[in-house]
Amino acid sequence: MTFNFDPRAIARSLYAGEFRPMFIGGRWIGARSDEVLAVTDPASGQPLASVPRGGAADIDDAVKAARAAFEGEWSTFTPYDRQCLLLRIADMFEERWNELCVSDTLDMGLPLARTLGNRRRVIGMLRFYAGQATALHGDTISNSVSNDIVTFTRREPVGVVGAIIPWNAPTAASIWKIAPALATGCTVVLKPSEEAPLTPLLIAKIMQEAGTPDGVVNVVTGTGAEAGAALASHPDVNKIVFTGSTATGQTIARAGVDNLKHVSLELGGKSPMIICRDADLEKAVPTAAMAVYAHSGQICIAGSRLFVDRAIHGEFLERLAAYAEGLRLGHGLDSDTDLGPLINARQAAKVETYIASARSEGAELVTGGARLAGAAYDGGNFIAPTVFGGVRDEMTIAREEIFGPVISAMPFDTLDEAVTRANATPYGLAAGVFTRDLGTAHKMVKRLKAGSVWVNMYHAIDPAVPFGGVKMSGYGREGGIEHLGEYLETKAVWIQTA
16 A cells, blocks of 8 residues: 555654553543553554653542533533534544554554555544534333323433553544544543553543533543553542453453443453355455454454365365465564554563464464564564364353464354354354355354354444444453443433323
8 A cells, every 4th residue: 555645754743652640521631640651653663752640530530520521511512512512623633643543553553555445434433423523312101191191201421431442443432432422522531551542541531622511521541450440439520431352341340340430441352253164265265364364363353263164174274375475474563564563562572372282282373373574563562364164152252351462273064063063152242254155154253253244255344333342251342332321321300291
């Protein structure tokens, strides 16, 4: 891909190792502790900036600011006013899209060609939720108590929302949390991952410039154990929305018990991809590969359990390996990069541990499996896209979420067997099926236990379509009109007219 701008010039203008304060109540401030966290480029290991190491006291300040805004100026905004604000933010995102994408790439390593490609989704979310702001309504209900009583419902904002996001999609994740909150009249305290906090701070700046009232959007940087935990347990937070690991999601759900706050969780997955005998291999091979290798496997919906009909299993693995070997790894700002780095050395070491366990448990390494070395990869965390064959369902790589560029390929003999094995997991975030038979597609969609099922494609997400998991992959939905309901309370009203 050829860029019509200089991404490295934008990168130099954005981050040069300086301190970036957090955003609370319309003010840019440091942590009360004065401690900071270093943020580095995962592709080079070079410092980008430092941010405040916020803790419980800073979270408390942000929640108070959000509460004051919710009960103050923001409460006077009409649905039309909120819609206009979201549309202004969307316009500013369009104007500064290249800047946002370069920031995302520096923050977490995803190739710029891919971050630029998220334009329609991210700006589409802002415009979709802007449209929904004026479409919220209650219902008039005919009650059976008395004809002299009028009953109806109101849909009212839940209040202060605590949003905790991971590092693998800072722009999209931030907007997926903030935009529905603004549309419904809530206020937000956003806690981004300490691994990728810079883009969320840039987003807060853009929203401030767009005219968002002070305290409506707050961004507190810090660690999950300190700032994240304090936000999840804060007694004046009415709702927590979280995207991340299942283990952390369970902790957050427990933290919300004390004040019975609303909780929405989008958690981990171990998603199956089923390749039927009649699949179009020209399309299925690259789709199955990028169902995992997109963002170097660091994506919750990765279709990392690849079930292939035994009749085509050998040919499919050969094609898949060839495709993986043709992918170019490098810095995300380079135009010819297909895959970027893992987020940090810890994650790279974790993936290497999974690869070692696969080999020790008897899986066959078809391709990849190595950490890349050389001048082009110095300081970065690059692991070659990996394919394992001969994988059994009980192997560690077939059961646990790896969050790295590793595919576990397994043959199957019947569709019943494929579905049974696909569903034999505690997770249920996503699934994929490749078949030319419409009847087979409908049967598989009905039987697969997952929040999203893609047929002859993968990874499609749209603002109007709900997304979320079942089982240990969480609860609640993001996207679609269902999403707005997650930020609203229903109030029943009774009026005696006689």
